[in-house]
Amino acid sequence: xxxxxxxxxxxxxxxxxxxxxxxxxxxxxxxxxxxxxxxxxxxxxxxxxxxxxxxxxxxxxxxxxxxxxxxxxxxxxxxxxxxxxxxxxxxxxxxxxxxxxxxxxxxxxxxxxxxxxxxxxxxxxxxxxxxxxxxxxxxxxxxxxxxxxxxxxxxxxxxxxxxxxxxxxxxxxxxxxxxxxxxxxxxxxxxxxxxxxxxxxxxxxxxxxxxxxxxxxxxxxxxxxxxx
Numbered sequence: 001x002x003x004x005x006x007x008x009x010x011x012x013x014x015x016x017x018x019x020x021x022x023x024x025x026x027x028x029x030x031x032x033x034x035x036x037x038x039x040x041x042x043x044x045x046x047x048x049x050x051x052x053x054x055x056x057x058x059x060x061x062x063x064x065x066x067x068x069x070x071x072x073x074x075x076x077x078x079x080x081x082x083x084x085x086x087x088x089x090x091x092x093x094x095x096x097x098x099x100x101x102x103x104x105x106x107x108x109x110x111x112x113x114x115x116x117x118x119x120x121x122x123x124x125x126x127x128x129x130x131x132x133x134x135x136x137x138x139x140x141x142x143x144x145x146x147x148x149x150x151x152x153x154x155x156x157x158x159x160x161x162x163x164x165x166x167x168x169x170x171x172x173x174x175x176x177x178x179x180x181x182x183x184x185x186x187x188x189x190x191x192x193x194x195x196x197x198x199x200x201x202x203x204x205x206x207x208x209x210x211x212x213x214x215x216x217x218x219x220x221x222x223x224x225x226x227x228x
Contacts (some may be wrong), residue, residue: 012154014111015132017122020145023099025072026115032065033058039090039169041113048101049076050113051094053169057087069093083173084182090173104138111159125154164206167192171203 030036033056041052058065062080069078080091100113105122109131114121126132132151139146160168170192175182183191189199 013126013129013132013151014154015124015126015151016149017105017124017135018116018147019103019120019122019139020118021099021103021120022118023115023120025069025075025093025095028072029054029056029065029069029093032060032068033089035088038113038115040165041115043098043100043110043113048097049074049095050098050100051092052113053090053092055088055090055173058089059087062089062091066091074098084175103144104142105135109135126151160206160209164202164209167194167199167202168206168210176203 026036026038036054036056039053039055041050043050062082066078066080069075074095074097075093076096077094078091080089082088083090100110100120100122105124109124109126111123111125114123124132124135129151136146136148171177171188174188174191176185176188185200186196189196192199194202
């Protein structure tokens with residue numbers, strides 16, 4: 001049972017909620033590509049839609065794949081492009097209506113959405129634990145299968161900004177973390193349309209936040225670290 005207390009100090013809570021749900025365009029895209037990953041999915045605050053960044057492998061013509069996804073109801077935009085070698089591609093899919101809205105999870109609570117097979121993984125933020133209990137109770141009443149991590153105190157400073165997330169994904173997709181790197185940092189910065197110092201500093205801050213997230217989530221003792 002969850003207990004609610006007045007949010008006098010402005011304390012927020014966050015939780016990961018894993019819900020079994022069907023996404024029509026993702027299901028269709030999986031029929032035509034391999035290795036599909038959803039790198040990022042965010043609510044679009046008009047029409048109940050969403051914008052997703054996807055990564056996949058295919059030998060098919062990308063325009064053909066784009067047209068297949070565009071034919072799905074409620075899809076408003078699809079743009080795919082090749083990255084590197086081996087048939088890998090990345091792209092953005094935007095929709096006017098997202099099946100997630102049927103779950104009754106208010107957009108104001110959603111930080112990001114991930115995908116794992118037939119499950120959608122929501123990172124949520126709440127004013128109090130009662131709000132979280134109301135969402136899970138609603139899913140239960142709808143007969144939706146779900147699992148969740150125990151809610152914990154939320155630290156806003158651990159969130160990546162949209163710009164940091166963009167640079168991090170761009171660096172990953174363009175081989176920044178490979179050894180050797182297929183392109184210089186200067187080239188990556190020019191490709192994204194920013195200066196090299198801006199690119200490297202934004203990436204550094206993103207990586208620092210990811211490291212903080214790991215420490216915040218697991219704690220130094222679980223990570224078997226010695227703090228001097």
